[in-house]
Amino acid sequence: MSMMRAARLHEIGGRFSIDEVPIPTPGKHDVLVKVEACGLIPNLRNVVTHFPTWYPFLPLPALPATFGLDSAGTVAAVGDGVTAYRLGDRVYVNPGVGCGECRCCVQGEPTRCDSYTFMGYFGFGPGSQAVFERYPHAGYGEYMTAPAANLVRLPDNLGSARAARLGYLGTAYSAIRKSALRPGQSLLVLGATGTLGVGATLLALAFGAARVLVVARDRKALDRLVALDPRRVVPVVLGEGGIAEQARRHLPGGVDAMLDTLGAKAPAELSVDAMGAVARGGRIVQIGGVAGPIPIDPHPFMCAQLQYIGSLWFTPAEGAELVAMIESGIVDLDLLEPRAYPLERLNEALEAVESQANGFTNFHIVHA
Numbered sequence: 001m002s003m004m005r006a007a008r009l010h011e012i013g014g015r016f017s018i019d020e021v022p023i024p025t026p027g028k029h030d031v032l033v034k035v036e037a038c039g040l041i042p043n044l045r046n047v048v049t050h051f052p053t054w055y056p057f058l059p060l061p062a063l064p065a066t067f068g069l070d071s072a073g074t075v076a077a078v079g080d081g082v083t084a085y086r087l088g089d090r091v092y093v094n095p096g097v098g099c100g101e102c103r104c105c106v107q108g109e110p111t112r113c114d115s116y117t118f119m120g121y122f123g124f125g126p127g128s129q130a131v132f133e134r135y136p137h138a139g140y141g142e143y144m145t146a147p148a149a150n151l152v153r154l155p156d157n158l159g160s161a162r163a164a165r166l167g168y169l170g171t172a173y174s175a176i177r178k179s180a181l182r183p184g185q186s187l188l189v190l191g192a193t194g195t196l197g198v199g200a201t202l203l204a205l206a207f208g209a210a211r212v213l214v215v216a217r218d219r220k221a222l223d224r225l226v227a228l229d230p231r232r233v234v235p236v237v238l239g240e241g242g243i244a245e246q247a248r249r250h251l252p253g254g255v256d257a258m259l260d261t262l263g264a265k266a267p268a269e270l271s272v273d274a275m276g277a278v279a280r281g282g283r284i285v286q287i288g289g290v291a292g293p294i295p296i297d298p299h300p301f302m303c304a305q306l307q308y309i310g311s312l313w314f315t316p317a318e319g320a321e322l323v324a325m326i327e328s329g330i331v332d333l334d335l336l337e338p339r340a341y342p343l344e345r346l347n348e349a350l351e352a353v354e355s356q357a358n359g360f361t362n363f364h365i366v367h368a
Helices: 044-054 128-134 166-179 195-206 219-226 243-250 268-275 298-304 316-328 343-356
Strands: 003-009 016-022 030-039 071-078 090-093 143-147 151-153 186-190 211-216 233-237 255-260 278-286 307-310 337-342 361-366
Touching (some): 030 090, 044 343, 151 316, 166 195, 166 278, 166 316, 186 195, 186 268, 211 243, 243 268, 255 268, 337 343, 343 361
Parallel strands (some): 186 211, 186 255, 255 278, 278 307, 337 361
Antiparallel strands (some): 030 071, 030 143, 071 090, 090 151
């Protein structure tokens, strides 16, 4: 078999169509992965409709293009230079690819590379188009190629459908590491009932946080998070007073760290309010991309020794650490409710995830 089906976008703002395209051939240090499941990103419709206008500095692949960010499946072929993987190995494909040659890539920090690119999504610089050309297909195709160094091995107790959620989980994992959260400390998760926020809450508990303040508007959804550990998870309801005011009622000295998971449509005022809950010497980590600008007064930041940190995605090494936590049972993903769609229903699925997405539902595409 030399051909495969792929859902491809042919025009900005258009719908995806199912095309027959050649199965890609892996390069010397690449693998060919038979995709079993791929995550659905609530923001994808915005990306393929508005990003050329909103964020022209974040390039999209040349059209027609196969999108699909979070892919999991089995190794179907390996390049001549690959020795660590065999046919049939179960893997997650970390879609973040750098140039592989710069100082940042060599030292294992591809997220800092000027050419860093999400295969099947968008890029971060002028070098991204070369990455798209090298890896033209992603998770909405039946097969995709990827650098062997980007694979994360999957244990038997982590199926491909749940592994397709690793992008969100990994983003939260890397952010918590950057927050320097230690066992017994406290963390505030802003936007805690969203897809990023639910993962961040699970991981904060796994990291040993003594208190996790979960901030959101939906009280029923917050109750689901509190049920994970009623002794440690504390709800803060938007609309029932200021965020910082409510947080400091529970922890008068403030929280040790804060994760901002709010998306671009959220008002920046919520982020500013929540930052007032952070204790002296605390860290604020941005992973949601809330629409800015966010006003920061340098003098209080200096005096309180606060830090504001941007965190982009996660490395394959961090992905392996996260998977080890899931394999051991330290992180339990049983609260995620699967919502699977076949490739032919991708357009319908994107409409559903845009209108019905919540942090507890695992929307994904499955390949027959």
